[in-house]
Protein backbone atom coordinates (compact mmCIF):
# COMPACT_ATOMS: atom_id res chain seq x y z
CA UNK A 120 0.00 0.00 0.00
CA UNK A 121 1.54 3.37 -0.91
CA UNK A 122 2.37 5.58 2.01
CA UNK A 123 0.19 8.69 1.99
CA UNK A 124 2.07 11.87 1.36
CA UNK A 125 1.86 13.84 4.57
CA UNK A 126 2.61 17.35 3.45
CA UNK A 127 4.67 19.32 1.02
CA UNK A 128 8.18 20.40 1.83
CA UNK A 129 8.62 24.10 2.37
CA UNK A 130 11.12 25.54 -0.03
CA UNK A 131 12.99 28.81 0.55
CA UNK A 132 12.11 31.67 -1.82
CA UNK A 133 14.06 31.80 -5.08
CA UNK A 134 15.92 34.92 -3.99
CA UNK A 135 17.39 32.92 -1.09
CA UNK A 136 18.66 30.06 -3.27
CA UNK A 137 22.31 30.90 -2.57
CA UNK A 138 22.01 30.63 1.20
CA UNK A 139 23.88 27.76 2.87
CA UNK A 140 21.81 24.83 4.08
CA UNK A 141 21.92 23.07 7.42
CA UNK A 142 19.81 20.00 8.04
CA UNK A 143 17.87 20.75 4.88
CA UNK A 144 16.97 24.28 5.96
CA UNK A 145 18.22 27.51 4.43
CA UNK A 146 20.36 29.32 7.01
CA UNK A 147 19.51 33.03 7.23
CA UNK A 148 22.33 35.40 6.34
CA UNK A 149 22.12 36.98 9.80
CA UNK A 150 22.47 33.69 11.68
CA UNK A 151 25.64 33.22 13.68
CA UNK A 152 27.97 30.31 12.92
CA UNK A 153 30.44 28.72 15.26
CA UNK A 154 32.67 25.77 14.58
CA UNK A 155 30.99 25.11 11.25
CA UNK A 156 27.51 25.04 12.69
CA UNK A 157 24.77 27.68 12.52
CA UNK A 158 23.04 28.80 15.71
CA UNK A 159 19.49 29.59 14.63
CA UNK A 160 18.16 32.51 16.62
CA UNK A 161 21.61 33.88 17.46
CA UNK A 162 22.44 36.77 15.17
CA UNK A 163 25.75 38.20 14.04
CA UNK A 164 25.65 41.65 15.67
CA UNK A 165 27.53 43.31 12.80
CA UNK A 166 25.16 41.87 10.22
CA UNK A 167 22.15 42.91 12.30
CA UNK A 168 23.42 46.46 12.40
CA UNK A 169 24.31 46.43 8.68
CA UNK A 170 20.92 45.06 7.72
CA UNK A 171 19.04 47.69 9.73
CA UNK A 172 21.26 50.52 8.47
CA UNK A 173 21.31 49.56 4.78
CA UNK A 174 17.77 48.20 4.60
CA UNK A 175 18.79 44.66 3.84
CA UNK A 176 16.72 41.56 4.39
CA UNK A 177 18.09 39.68 7.40
CA UNK A 178 17.24 36.40 5.72
CA UNK A 179 18.59 36.71 2.15
CA UNK A 180 20.75 39.88 2.51
CA UNK A 181 19.20 41.51 -0.55
CA UNK A 182 17.80 45.06 -0.43
CA UNK A 183 14.29 45.26 0.93
CA UNK A 184 11.52 46.16 -1.48
CA UNK A 185 8.18 47.95 -1.43
CA UNK A 186 6.82 45.79 1.37
CA UNK A 187 8.97 45.25 4.44
CA UNK A 188 8.07 42.53 6.90
CA UNK A 189 8.94 42.83 10.59
CA UNK A 190 8.49 40.16 13.25
CA UNK A 191 7.19 42.00 16.30
CA UNK A 192 6.74 40.82 19.90
CA UNK A 193 4.81 42.69 22.60
CA UNK A 194 8.12 43.70 24.22
CA UNK A 195 9.17 45.32 20.96
CA UNK A 196 5.97 47.32 20.82
CA UNK A 197 6.65 48.59 24.35
CA UNK A 198 10.21 49.49 23.45
CA UNK A 199 9.02 51.31 20.33
CA UNK A 200 11.38 49.48 18.00
CA UNK A 201 12.24 45.98 16.88
CA UNK A 202 15.90 44.98 17.02
CA UNK A 203 15.55 42.31 14.33
CA UNK A 204 16.02 43.62 10.79
CA UNK A 205 13.29 43.51 8.17
CA UNK A 206 12.53 40.78 5.67
CA UNK A 207 10.96 40.40 2.26
CA UNK A 208 7.41 39.09 2.72
CA UNK A 209 8.36 35.80 1.04
CA UNK A 210 11.46 35.43 3.23
CA UNK A 211 9.32 36.08 6.31
CA UNK A 212 6.85 33.44 5.17
CA UNK A 213 9.61 30.87 4.85
CA UNK A 214 11.08 31.77 8.25
CA UNK A 215 7.67 31.43 9.84
CA UNK A 216 7.05 28.11 8.11
CA UNK A 217 10.26 26.47 9.30
CA UNK A 218 11.22 28.27 12.54
CA UNK A 219 9.75 26.48 15.58
CA UNK A 220 9.75 29.67 17.63
CA UNK A 221 7.86 31.62 15.01
CA UNK A 222 5.27 29.03 14.13
CA UNK A 223 4.44 27.81 17.61
CA UNK A 224 6.03 24.35 17.37
CA UNK A 225 8.18 25.35 20.36
CA UNK A 226 6.58 27.05 23.34
CA UNK A 227 9.75 27.98 25.20
CA UNK A 228 12.92 29.59 24.00
CA UNK A 229 15.69 27.07 24.02
CA UNK A 230 18.45 27.54 26.57
CA UNK A 231 20.69 29.22 24.05
CA UNK A 232 24.16 28.43 22.83
CA UNK A 233 27.06 27.88 25.24
CA UNK A 234 28.44 31.02 26.84
CA UNK A 235 31.53 30.85 24.65
CA UNK A 236 29.42 31.02 21.52
CA UNK A 237 27.19 33.71 22.92
CA UNK A 238 30.29 35.66 23.90
CA UNK A 239 31.85 35.31 20.47
CA UNK A 240 28.70 36.46 18.83
CA UNK A 241 28.26 39.18 21.46
CA UNK A 242 24.64 38.30 21.80
CA UNK A 243 23.47 37.01 25.14
CA UNK A 244 19.91 35.85 24.53
CA UNK A 245 17.84 37.40 27.30
CA UNK A 246 14.89 35.34 26.12
CA UNK A 247 16.56 31.97 26.69
CA UNK A 248 14.43 29.51 28.61
CA UNK A 249 11.45 31.86 28.85
CA UNK A 250 8.00 31.10 27.46
CA UNK A 251 7.59 32.13 23.87
CA UNK A 252 5.70 35.35 23.32
CA UNK A 253 3.06 36.11 20.77
CA UNK A 254 4.54 37.16 17.48
CA UNK A 255 3.02 39.36 14.85
CA UNK A 256 4.15 40.13 11.34
CA UNK A 257 3.96 43.82 10.57
CA UNK A 258 4.34 45.17 7.09
CA UNK A 259 5.61 48.67 6.45
CA UNK A 260 6.73 50.62 3.38
CA UNK A 261 10.14 52.18 2.63
CA UNK A 262 8.78 55.63 3.56
CA UNK A 263 7.86 54.29 7.00
CA UNK A 264 11.29 52.76 7.57
CA UNK A 265 13.02 54.64 10.37
CA UNK A 266 16.02 53.56 12.40
CA UNK A 267 15.95 53.80 16.19
CA UNK A 268 19.27 54.94 17.65
CA UNK A 269 20.57 54.86 21.21
CA UNK A 270 21.90 58.07 22.77
CA UNK A 271 25.43 56.99 21.86
CA UNK A 272 24.49 56.51 18.22
CA UNK A 273 24.29 52.73 18.34
CA UNK A 274 21.70 51.19 16.04
CA UNK A 275 18.88 49.82 18.19
CA UNK A 276 16.54 48.65 15.47
CA UNK A 277 13.59 49.68 13.34
CA UNK A 278 10.99 52.04 14.77
CA UNK A 279 7.48 50.77 15.27
CA UNK A 280 5.68 54.09 15.77
CA UNK A 281 5.25 54.44 12.02
CA UNK A 282 2.37 53.79 9.60
CA UNK A 283 1.78 50.03 9.38
CA UNK A 284 0.10 48.55 6.30
CA UNK A 285 -0.96 45.32 7.93
CA UNK A 286 -0.50 43.31 11.12
CA UNK A 287 -0.94 39.56 11.20
CA UNK A 288 -0.47 37.05 14.03
CA UNK A 289 2.24 34.65 12.95
CA UNK A 290 2.35 31.90 15.55
CA UNK A 291 -1.31 30.95 15.26
CA UNK A 292 -1.58 31.53 11.53
CA UNK A 293 1.61 29.73 10.59
CA UNK A 294 1.33 26.58 12.66
CA UNK A 295 -0.39 24.36 10.07
CA UNK A 296 2.27 25.24 7.52
CA UNK A 297 5.05 23.40 9.36
CA UNK A 298 5.43 19.93 7.92
CA UNK A 299 5.97 16.98 10.25
CA UNK A 300 9.19 16.38 8.42
CA UNK A 301 10.48 19.87 9.23
CA UNK A 302 9.32 19.69 12.83
CA UNK A 303 11.23 16.45 13.35
CA UNK A 304 14.24 17.87 11.58
CA UNK A 305 14.30 20.98 13.70
CA UNK A 306 13.89 19.08 16.93
CA UNK A 307 16.87 17.02 15.90
CA UNK A 308 18.97 20.04 14.99
CA UNK A 309 18.06 21.93 18.16
CA UNK A 310 18.71 18.92 20.36
CA UNK A 311 22.11 18.50 18.78
CA UNK A 312 22.87 22.14 19.34
CA UNK A 313 21.85 22.14 22.98
CA UNK A 314 24.76 19.91 23.90
CA UNK A 315 27.55 20.65 21.44
CA UNK A 316 30.75 18.75 21.96
CA UNK A 317 34.15 20.30 21.88
CA UNK A 318 32.98 23.57 23.36
CA UNK A 319 33.81 24.66 26.85
CA UNK A 320 31.77 26.92 29.04
CA UNK A 321 33.74 29.22 31.29
Ligand SMILES: [Zn+2]
Nearest residue numbers: 176179207210
Ligand atom coordinates in the same frame (compact mmCIF):
# COMPACT_ATOMS: atom_id res chain seq x y z
ZN1 LIG B 1 14.83 38.36 1.71
